[in-house]
Amino acid sequence: xxxxxxxxxxxxxxxxxxxxxxxxxxxxxxxxxxxxxxxxxxxxxxxxxxxxxxxxxxxxxxxxxxxxxxxxxxxxxxxxxxxxxxxxxxxxxxxxxxxxxxxxxxxxxxxxxxxxxxxxxxx
Amino acid sequence: xxxxxxxxxxxxxxxxxxxxxxxxxxxxxxxxxxxxxxxxxxxxxxxxxxxxxxxxxxxxxxxxxxxxxxxxxxxxxxxxxxxxxxxxxxxxxxxxxxxxxxxxxxxxxxxxxxxxxxxxxxxxxxxxxxxxxxxxxxxxxxxxxx
Numbered sequence: 001x002x003x004x005x006x007x008x009x010x011x012x013x014x015x016x017x018x019x020x021x022x023x024x025x026x027x028x029x030x031x032x033x034x035x036x037x038x039x040x041x042x043x044x045x046x047x048x049x050x051x052x053x054x055x056x057x058x059x060x061x062x063x064x065x066x067x068x069x070x071x072x073x074x075x076x077x078x079x080x081x082x083x084x085x086x087x088x089x090x091x092x093x094x095x096x097x098x099x100x101x102x103x104x105x106x107x108x109x110x111x112x113x114x115x116x117x118x119x120x121x122x123x
Numbered sequence: 124x125x126x127x128x129x130x131x132x133x134x135x136x137x138x139x140x141x142x143x144x145x146x147x148x149x150x151x152x153x154x155x156x157x158x159x160x161x162x163x164x165x166x167x168x169x170x171x172x173x174x175x176x177x178x179x180x181x182x183x184x185x186x187x188x189x190x191x192x193x194x195x196x197x198x199x200x201x202x203x204x205x206x207x208x209x210x211x212x213x214x215x216x217x218x219x220x221x222x223x224x225x226x227x228x229x230x231x232x233x234x235x236x237x238x239x240x241x242x243x244x245x246x247x248x249x250x251x252x253x254x255x256x257x258x259x260x261x262x263x264x265x266x267x268x269x
Contacts, residue, residue: 018219019217020217020218021219024242097216097217097218097242098133098242100216101133101216101218101240102133102135104162104216105133105135105238105240106135106137107162107163108159108160108161108162109135109137109139109236109238110137110162111159111160111161111162111163111164112137112139112146112149112159112160112236113137113139113140114159114164115149115158115159116139116140116141116145116146116149117140119158121141121145
């Protein structure tokens with residue numbers, strides 16, 4: 001269990017850490033979160049995505065590029081039309097890290113508790 | 124625009140049978156940290172810690188099979204017997220420069236300890252998610268109390 005918690009397969013590289021930072025950063029903007037939740041229910045073109053926003057197509061495209069770099073969004077081209085769909089895998093990775101962190105700290109505090117009980121108080 | 128409210132994404136609490144001064148010492152004195160800062164019996168830890176604001180720490184946890192698990196960072200806030208804030212990087216878990224706050228509250232002869240671990244970026248977004256990706260993110264807003 002402890003080994004699971006510190007599962008090496010999840011991380012181990014700086015690249016991995018940057019990728020996770022990229023996911024959190026991509027999610028840190030309200031427009032990008034709305035874009036994601038809209039493509040979560042089905043594929044959309046850039047102009048469809050732009051509809052609810054008072055923004056230029058170019059501004060929306062920039063947000064789409066940030067999501068694309070974080071691998072949260074995949075784009076396919078059909079002629080001049082760009083269709084966007086969501087890729088949820090990086091979100092699951094981000095969630096797994098938080099669950100691991102919670103397990104990690106719970107383990108440390110249990111260890112601290114044990115140590116306090118076994119170590120006589122000096123002062 | 125940022126999301127208002129608390130930014131902590133992982134919160135763990137525990138009641139400890141010792142006064143805050145003793146618990147604080149356990150977190151701040153490297154020779155004491157080395158005795159408990161690992162997840163289970165059978166492990167051990169090598170700790171170096173320059174416990175002052177801006178000072179760095181490094182904890183190498185050794186598992187019973189010989190694996191080494193490193194975390195490191197720098198101290199941001201040190202309030203004796205009350206609060207400790209430090210940055211936390213663990214390449215193994217893919218987390219860099221996250222922020223950990225340890226708070227101690229005196230409850231009788233005991234200490235209520237709260238760890239809040241905040242990840243890079245504004246992770247509170249994970250609470251106001253909606254639509255098709257909701258299921259994927261439920262664990263992210265998890266609030267744990269023990």
